[in-house]
Amino acid sequence: MITTTIIGTGNIAWHLFRVFSLCNEVRIAQVLGRNKEALTYFGKTASLMQKRAAIAKADVYIIAISDDHIFEVSESLIDLKGLVVHTSGSVPMQVLSKHTHHGVFYPLQTLTKDRSVNFKSVPICIEANNEKSLSILSQLAVSVSEQKHIINSVQRKSLHLAAVFANNFTNHLYHIAHTVCADHQVPFSILNPLISETAAKVAEASPYEMQTGPAKRGDLGTQAQHIELLKGKAEKDIYTLLSKTITNMYQK
Amino acid sequence: MITTTIIGTGNIAWHLFRVFSLCNEVRIAQVLGRNKEALTYFGKTASLMQKRAAIAKADVYIIAISDDHIFEVSESLIDLKGLVVHTSGSVPMQVLSKHTHHGVFYPLQTLTKDRSVNFKSVPICIEANNEKSLSILSQLAVSVSEQKHIINSVQRKSLHLAAVFANNFTNHLYHIAHTVCADHQVPFSILNPLISETAAKVAEASPYEMQTGPAKRGDLGTQAQHIELLKGKAEKDIYTLLSKTITNMYQK
Known part of the structure; x- marks a missing residue:
């Protein structure tokens, strides 16, 4: 069982929440967001992201927000022990390097809220800074998709x-x-x-x-x-x- | 039963031959072409197109060749009584106006030899210069496809x-x-x-x-x-x- 905390309430967060909720091998500890209205979709797991917000412990913290804010938001997770990843196609893994365990979990698909896709066929491109983290992301990827790819930041x-x-x-x-x-x-x-x-x-x-x-x-x-x-x-x-x-x- | 003669041996001719052959309501009288090798695919219906070639009688003559040669080839059909149509998206019906009965039978799909498509879902855009001809083309279209559209030359x-x-x-x-x-x-x-x-x-x-x-x-x-x-x-x-x-x- 992998415990995840999702940060963000946009299209990718929406789809990850949906697919993780349906998956026996993944538990969602929390969904953090700044927009109260957008948070309502995520039910009892939803928490408002604010200064010194209580962030639930998780194995993987998934930052699923717009590229420009990934670094800033990752700073607020600096004291946590888990693996911190983002979901962006174009941001290097490197921006998360202050975290001992960091990586990328990038679903290569056009995802919009309210339009469900067959997630089993969504390619998940993963990358991590150490073997243990890569293994966790690999487990997470195969629990929701049949297409897992290990892809570095340049690729x-x-x-x-x-x-x-x-x-x-x-x-x-x-x-x-x-x-x-x-x-x-x-x-x-x-x-x-x-x-x-x-x-x-x-x-x-x-x-x-x-x-x-x-x-x-x-x-x-x-x-x-x-x-x-x-x-x-x-x-x-x-x-x-x-x-x-x-x-x-x-x-x- | 509609009898057709196909003129041409390219991608569209290939697909029309295939789908008409499988269809009980259509009989192929002849396939005419200039390229001996390309004609072999069409078996016993194949005839070499040459000056004063014997062209089999048909209800519909389908000119399925490149845009630039439609007019020229249509001239060689001038003595025939049937309906003469082309299959082009961009050539006006007008180029066939020397024929008493003329029209267009345009399958709006990317068709390449050796790659079969579900023809039932290929939109067939038809146009004709009189009601009787339109009715024949309509019958021909619905016998091979579920998507028949009456579309004028401008559209x-x-x-x-x-x-x-x-x-x-x-x-x-x-x-x-x-x-x-x-x-x-x-x-x-x-x-x-x-x-x-x-x-x-x-x-x-x-x-x-x-x-x-x-x-x-x-x-x-x-x-x-x-x-x-x-x-x-x-x-x-x-x-x-x-x-x-x-x-x-x-x-x-």
Whole structure:
């Protein structure tokens, strides 16, 4: 049995609380947060985070808050004996080095409150400053997911960057597609099978080989018509730059 | 029973042949192509397309070839009485107007040979120049798919543009993510659950609301680190432009 204390009440805290609650091998000692309203979700485990707050003893303290505040909050845990970890993709483990036992527990998934995901398939990237801590994080990871990965801070930063392309930027392209549909009175939902098939393909073949379309063919006529159809300057610029890059890559 | 003749041996022809062959309501009279080798797949229905080729009688002639050659090939069908359609997302129906009965049968999906898709969920966008032809295309569409849409040429062009963002450009972002992973020795497959969840989300909520990440937060520190990590100029330019666009959209 691993006892955890979660610090934070945001999306990741919300999902960890949910999945730990359902798991026999994990006990949640406490959830600490600054926002009273956000804390209500966490029931009797919830405590208000304040100066000299009584922090319950735990094996693992999980700091699940925005990147900018991780160091500051970790300072308030300095007298505790347990393992202190954060959940960020881009912050080095090093920021927690004042703690004898420290590490990272990074779920590589887009997590939003109120939308449940199958946590068993969420990759958990772990890192720790010693073997004992790594073993605890490993146990914690496998108790909630089938995908545990030992990833150092440099690799994690690269993964986070790759995730920005595969999630943040991709989602913005979906948004542009959504706008194009709305502007021309066609339902965006017609694109859903295309979107899911595009995503499914890369699990089996390299995206380099899967590329198709007017930019790959160097079809400038279609590209010119598309740019004219787009209403905003930003969309036109994105279309132009991505097409140019794809054409350069394949017409060599 | 609808009798069809398919002209072309590429990806769309391949998939239409496969799905029509499995369908009791459709009979394939002939598959015409210029490439002998590509024709072998189509067995006894295959015929070499040449001057004065004997073209089998059919209810519907489906021109499934690259955009640039649709008009030219349609000229060779000028004496036939059936309905002549193309399968392109961006070519107006108008190019077939020399034929008394003409239309469009556009499957909105990324189709590659050797990768089977569940055709029942492929949206088929149809258009025709008269009611009788539309009714035939409608019958043909519902015999292979559960998603039939009547879409005019202007709407179809917009859908095709939206599909360029949702498929071509998205796939290129996957490729960049793939490169980042390879450059830093992390397996790209760790991103698969993120990619499929990102795609699944837009079926339920608008991508505008689902946006997350350093660009949305206006987190310039993380952005600068990411740009430094990227190796190619094109990738840096794409990162910068997409981030700037997202920041402008949300920081207003």
